[in-house]
Amino acid sequence: MTLICVASPKGGVGKTMVAAHLAHEMRRAGAPNVVVIDLDPQNALRLHYGVPMSLRFGVVNCIEAGLPWDDAAIPSTSDVVVYPFGALTLPLQAEFDQAVRAQPGLIANEVLARANEPETIVIVDTPPGYSAAFSSLLPVADIVVTVMTPEASCISLIPDIKNGACYGVSQHEPASFVHRVIVNRFDPMNRISAMAMPQISRHFGNMILGTICRDEHVGEAFASQKLVQSYAPYCRATADLELVGSRLVQIIENLIERRGRL
Ligand SMILES: Nc1ncnc2c1ncn2[C@@H]1O[C@H](COP(=O)(O)OP(=O)(O)OP(=O)(O)O)[C@@H](O)[C@H]1O
Numbered sequence: 001m002t003l004i005c006v007a008s009p010k011g012g013v014g015k016t017m018v019a020a021h022l023a024h025e026m027r028r029a030g031a032p033n034v035v036v037i038d039l040d041p042q043n044a045l046r047l048h049y050g051v052p053m054s055l056r057f058g059v060v061n062c063i064e065a066g067l068p069w070d071d072a073a074i075p076s077t078s079d080v081v082v083y084p085f086g087a088l089t090l091p092l093q094a095e096f097d098q099a100v101r102a103q104p105g106l107i108a109n110e111v112l113a114r115a116n117e118p119e120t121i122v123i124v125d126t127p128p129g130y131s132a133a134f135s136s137l138l139p140v141a142d143i144v145v146t147v148m149t150p151e152a153s154c155i156s157l158i159p160d161i162k163n164g165a166c167y168g169v170s171q172h173e174p175a176s177f178v179h180r181v182i183v184n185r186f187d188p189m190n191r192i193s194a195m196a197m198p199q200i201s202r203h204f205g206n207m208i209l210g211t212i213c214r215d216e217h218v219g220e221a222f223a224s225q226k227l228v229q230s231y232a233p234y235c236r237a238t239a240d241l242e243l244v245g246s247r248l249v250q251i252i253e254n255l256i257e258r259r260g261r262l
């Protein structure tokens with residue numbers, strides 16, 4: 001029913017962390033079916049959900065072997081269904097990208113099949129920058145959440161994020177998805193963070209879904225293969241994720257209501 005892509009033109013900003021934790025927040029907010037799909041060959045999303053490192057099977061292996069994606073689904077402790085990317089050697093990653101470029105339905109049909117289930121929220125973690133997998137989902141995504149950090153390298157990307165050019169959105173056609181921005185690893189004690197925030201707020205205005213502070217509990221939770229909400233329920237990052245999650249729920253409810261009126 002709702003397809004959300006978590007993306008960024010920049011690597012290492014916290015996309016995987018955001019995708020994993022927002023999925024948990026959607027489930028906590030009462031969404032009956034929440035699915036989180038990893039489309040990044042780094043295959044790291046599963047680790048937030050305690051999937052053992054040794055378990056390397058995922059959707060890409062289903063595509064390779066002609067198996068249904070359900071074979072890759074892992075039910076998690078927090079009741080979110082996790083689809084790991086799986087393991088691919090580097091040369092095969094390039095082949096995979098080419099195959100998806102030639103046949104966008106390879107990914108999009110499978111993701112949509114899950115997103116079209118009633119009362120289902122699908123959150124997709126995407127690789128940094130351009131990828132054939134993310135491009136194939138853009139025309140069908142309901143919401144794109146761009147993650148950025150309050151650093152000089154991200155600030156320079158503001159115009160391209162704002163108009164969607166970083167994702168190849170044409171400037172002549174309005175984007176078909178709702179676009180929101182999360183500012184991650186905000187640190188009020190850091191000068192660049194403090195200097196960047198007013199600029200980010202000025203440029204993005206109400207496109208900003210929220211801010212998640214830099215919090216060591218996030219890294220510790222990841223190292224323990226737990227979600228930060230269960231590793232440190234009272235930490236700052238958990239509070240920030242809860243707030244961002246509740247705002248995302250509001251957007252989803254508005255979208256569903258609007259669809260109902262059409
Ligand atoms: N709010 C935060 N506070 C502290 N550390 C964080 C925070 N968010 C993410 N991190 C850490 O930053 C690192 C990068 O996060 P993550 O892997 O989610 O980024 P990414 O955008 O998915 O990276 P990639 O582009 O490589 O896929 C991880 O070690 C993660 O634990």
Ligand SMILES: [Mg+2]
Binds near residue numbers: 015016040042044126
């Ligand atoms: Mg990632």
